[in-house]
Amino acid sequence: MGRLVPAVTRAFDILELFLDEDAALSAPDIVRRTQLPRTTAHELLATLVTRGYLAQDPAGHYALGVRVYQLGSRYAEQLDLAAEGQQVARQVADACGETVHVAILEGTDVIYIAKVDSTHAVRMVSAAGRRLPAHCTAVGKMLLASLPEDELRALLPTDVPLAALTQQSITDPAALHTALAEIRARGTASENRESNPDVSCVAAPVRDETGRVVAALSISAPTIRWDDNRHAELERLAATGAGNLSARLGHRQAAP
Known part of the structure; x- marks a missing residue:
């Protein structure tokens, strides 16, 4: 130097x-x-x-x-959300050994823009570019919870049933809105076999320089490696990873 x-x-x-x-x-x-x-x-x-x-x-x-x-x-x-997301996802995956995604919201779906695979033989199978109903995923629920209430209700009216991907998927709009309120209060989201019958997931919000939520970072793991302690550990890693990606995008966390 x-x-x-x-x-x-x-x-x-x-x-x-x-x-x-x-x-x-x-x-x-x-x-x-x-x-x-x-x-x-x-x-x-x-x-x-x-x-x-x-x-x-x-x-x-x-x-x-x-x-x-x-x-x-x-x-x-010069910042590229997908490229920055891929780098942070790699860091998070190295720390936990599980599959890590970064996703954005498009309408009522999420699109995965970055992905790093688990190092385990038994792992979630997915791909960057894949689209899923937002309400069935942790990243999607995190992103939906970040929308203004009027925008959320226009996107997902309370009188229109939701499609299911598994038996665990939320299909009642009222139940979804309740779950989203809890996610806002907690600051992270999770889903238990709602998009894949063998996988659970946690997610945290990614913010840009204005503080707006522009993406979410998630960690997915098979249920055979999922319990309360692992959930808490992965939730912490997801929040840290999302915070790091937010910092790369110019977000500065307010002082406590």
Whole structure:
């Protein structure tokens, strides 16, 4: 690794102050928080303003400039949910040895956009690009639970029975809406042999830079390897994996 350039490091120290600030900062605020010499801070601030990375208002307060937005937008354009999802799914699969999916919602179905197979001989058989009814899957229920209530009811009216993939599938719309409310409260979803009679699954939401749920990550395992302890373990891994993928997409979790 090459030698770090002190002036560049200090400039980034200033810029990164604004990651956790809603309001603009004054020069004294910046000097106090960075512990930089006053003259050095003012020189760096003048440079950042000139290059468009900071903006200064008439009162002398600083805020992020348009150049930061332009760079962030360019970075966002280069992100590919499927490619990023495949990388995170591989990490999660390596940690648990089970099949991991990343899926998106399209209408009342989910489409798997990334998948890593289990290392076990007995495993779930699926493929990226596969489509399934959302209400029968953990990823689908996670995504449905993330929709606004009016949008959800327009998509899945309470007076229209739901198709079943197994005997365990939810077919009563009212029961589904109750289950989705519980998922919202819990923050993760699960399904027990609802899409495959031999497989259970857990899922967690994936968010973009705006906080909007854009996908879900799931871990599936055969029922022969499923019990309460394994459920809890896979739920934790799914939530961690979904959080990592969200971070790759620019989501910053709010401070507690």
